[in-house]
Amino acid sequence: MEDLLLSALITTQLCDAGDGVPDFLRCAEEHIRAHIARSVGIDDLVAIAGVSERTLQQAFQSYRGCSPSEFSRNLRLDAARTALLAGEGVTETALSFGFNHFGRFAQAYAARFGEKPSETARRARH
Numbered sequence: 001m002e003d004l005l006l007s008a009l010i011t012t013q014l015c016d017a018g019d020g021v022p023d024f025l026r027c028a029e030e031h032i033r034a035h036i037a038r039s040v041g042i043d044d045l046v047a048i049a050g051v052s053e054r055t056l057q058q059a060f061q062s063y064r065g066c067s068p069s070e071f072s073r074n075l076r077l078d079a080a081r082t083a084l085l086a087g088e089g090v091t092e093t094a095l096s097f098g099f100n101h102f103g104r105f106a107q108a109y110a111a112r113f114g115e116k117p118s119e120t121a122r123r124a125r126h
Contacts, residue, residue, distance in 0.1 A: 024049040025059040032072045036079055038098040040072055077112050080105075084120040093117070 028049045032040050045068055046053050060068050076097040083093045091102070094117070099105035109117045 021063055022059055024051045024056070025063055028056060028060075028068065029071070032068070032075060036076060037096060039069070039076070042068060073108060074112065077109055080109065080117070081113060081120060084117055085124045087124055088121075090117045090121050093121075 028045045031045060031048045042053055042056070046056055049056050051059075057067060060066060060071055064071055066074070076099070080093050080097045080099070083096065084090065088096075094100075094102055094105040099108075106117055109115075109120075113120070
């Protein structure tokens with residue numbers, strides 16, 4: 001709990017960009033980015049953002065067009081693609097970004113990028 005509180009305090013000090021996006025949403029996004037190696041739970045995000053779950057869900061939908069979990073997953077998939085294109089192995093990449101179920105990782109990756117992670121890795125090697 002102490003770590004979560006400290007993280008919330010630090011994150012809220014770094015989130016004001018003045019571009020119309022609510023500060024609490026920006027703070028939640030920065031927390032997700034700071035913890036890209038794992039899926040961040042809604043309870044953590046609510047504590048970081050300092051708003052209700054409903055408010056946070058609505059802000060993500062309004063400003064980003066997706067739920068907090070979809071936002072997190074998409075960032076992790078984007079990072080995984082970058083790693084695969086840099087020559088990292090599929091298994092190591094999946095684990096590095098919090099995808100512990102390889103079948104679900106491959107399925108989500110293919111839905112986002114239109115190819116299997118192994119195809120991206122193979123293309124990167126050539």
